[in-house]
Amino acid sequence: MRGLNLGNIFNKIAKTGLGVKIRSFFAQEYFRSQIVVWLLILSLAANLADWISLRLFIKPVDFPIILHYNVYFGVDMLGGWKQAFILPFLGLILFLINSCLSLYFYHQKERIASHILLMATLMLQLSLVIASISVIIINY
Numbered sequence: 001m002r003g004l005n006l007g008n009i010f011n012k013i014a015k016t017g018l019g020v021k022i023r024s025f026f027a028q029e030y031f032r033s034q035i036v037v038w039l040l041i042l043s044l045a046a047n048l049a050d051w052i053s054l055r056l057f058i059k060p061v062d063f064p065i066i067l068h069y070n071v072y073f074g075v076d077m078l079g080g081w082k083q084a085f086i087l088p089f090l091g092l093i094l095f096l097i098n099s100c101l102s103l104y105f106y107h108q109k110e111r112i113a114s115h116i117l118l119m120a121t122l123m124l125q126l127s128l129v130i131a132s133i134s135v136i137i138i139n140y
Contacts, residue, residue, distance in 0.1 A: 030106045030114075039118035043095055046125035050088040050132050057136045058084045066138045084135050091128040095121055 030036055058065070058081050067084060068077035098121040106114040 030103055033106075033111075035115055036102070036106070036118060039115070039122055040099065043118070043122045043125045046122065046129050047088055047091045047095060050091060050125070050129045051085075053129070053136065054084055054088060054132050057140060065135075067135060069134070069138050084132070087128050087132050087135075091125050094124060098124075 061081050064078040065081055065084065066075050066077070067079045068075070070076050098117050102114040102117045102121075105111075105117065
C-alpha cells in the first residue's frame with residue numbers, strides 16, 4: 001500500500017468543485033486590493049497572537065483568576081481560566097462579521113466604507129490584544 005501523498009490530495013481538491021469555488025472566491029477583485037489584503041492579514045495576525053499569548057500564559061487552574069482590574073475599584077471581575085479566552089473568540093467573531101460586511105460594501109462600490117470597516121477591525125483586534133496582555137500581567 002502506498003503512503004499518503006498530500007500533493008495528490010491537494011491536486012484532487014483543486015480539480016473538484018470545492019477547489020474551483022475556493023479559487024474563484026479568492027480571485028475576486030476584493031482580494032486583489034493591497035489595502036484589503038494587508039488589513040485582513042494584520043487583523044488575523046493580531047487575533048492569532050491574542051490566542052497564542054493567552055494559551056502560553058493562562059494555565060488551567062482550579063481557583064478563579066482576575067479577568068478585569070479597575071484603577072478606582074481594584075479587582076472587579078473574577079472567573080475561570082477559560083473565560084479569559086472569550087476576548088480572542090469575540091475578536092474572531094467580529095472579524096468574520098466585519099469581513100463579510102466589508103466584502104459586501106466593496107461589491108456595492110463603497111470602497112472607502114469597506115476600508116474603514118477593515119481598519120476598525122484591525123483597531124479592535126489590537127485593543128483585544130492589549131486587553132489580553134492586561135489579563136496576563138494582572139495574573140502573573
